[in-house]
Amino acid sequence: MSNDLRVGVVGAGLMGADHIARITHRIAGAVVSAVVEPDAGRAAAAAANAPGAQAFARIEDAIAADAVDAVLIAVPGQFHEPVLVPALAAGLPILCEKPLTPDSASSWRILELEQKLARPHIQVGFMRRFDAEYQALRALVASGDSGELMLLRCAHRNPSVPDSYTQTMLINDSVVHEFDVVPWLAGSPVKTVEVKYPRRNSLSPAHLREPILVLMELENGVLVDVEMNVSVQFGYQVATEAVFEKGLARIGQPSGLQTWRDGRFSVADHVSFTTRFAAAYDEQIQRWVNAVRAGTLVDGPNAWDGYRVALACEAGVKALDGGVIPVEAPERPAFYA
């Protein structure tokens, strides 16, 4: 009998379907044993990439049927808590797509539940930490080879967003990634958040005022600006320039196929996060599967990191209305040391 980890994927939309395909085709040591998806069409489409998986409408049913050893949550953020609660109660390891939950109060409730277990069981899907370029930049910061880090200039550009994307999603759905990865890169938490508005892009959905410039000060004095820009039309770009005392570093530059034709030189680049971060998602899921099989359960951002990000997002949402908003966090429980 195979001892592959039996993963139940909850939500088979864009990310859930992508993760199902990667577990089935690219990840070693795991199979998709259950797909929990209320939309019958999506469930059927996902089943094609998950041979042998059982279909359920609710996570509670998959748990009751003893169909899963671990849970991957890929439903929209407002539905994370109702899946996290029964999965934690069953003592199952969890990979939860970002955000942990949509606000700090609900994230705190999850921390309280998780602390009833012997060790952390939740990893949060901040996949940028698994991107090779982000890892190289973090190693450069830690090495001190270029002197101290002073500034991070971040660009986060999406080609377009659907009409359902709201003003607060600029923070909660998009800058949420920088609120995780910037402290991880710079080795220091976010102290304050401020938002500035440049001239509006007339191609944005009518209800959005964007792009925005998010300014963060970190506890260690590093200043960070994030250009959050979701109607750029030309492609998907996540890039960072790090300014050190005696050097510069850049990640996220176009690196695809180069062509030179008819007097024009061009480089193919991404139009979606699904390709830009494909290798990072693979690495994230493989390392999670390895950690669960080894019994360490988490190898990446944990629920405490998810809670810290929720606090920063709340400051970010307040900052959309003006002001320099402090991010205040309680002491980290020893459980997450």
Ligand SMILES: NC(=O)c1ccc[n+]([C@@H]2O[C@H](COP(=O)([O-])OP(=O)(O)OC[C@H]3O[C@@H](n4cnc5c(N)ncnc54)[C@H](O)[C@@H]3O)[C@@H](O)[C@H]2O)c1
């Ligand atoms: N890491 C990343 O770069 C990244 C990118 C996109 C989305 N995400 C995250 O992934 C998650 C899913 O986003 P998406 O874009 O795939 O959404 P989506 O809307 O494409 O898919 C969500 C799916 O969940 C299903 N669903 C809704 N409620 C459910 C429930 N209670 N139980 C089971 N299924 C339910 C829906 O029917 C739908 O098929 C979100 O948390 C989002 O923030 C992360």
Ligand SMILES: O[C@H]1[C@H](O)[C@@H](O)[C@H](O)[C@@H](O)[C@H]1O
């Ligand atoms: O949900 C997506 C996803 O998290 C992407 O990584 C991010 O670039 C987008 O801005 C966001 O809308």
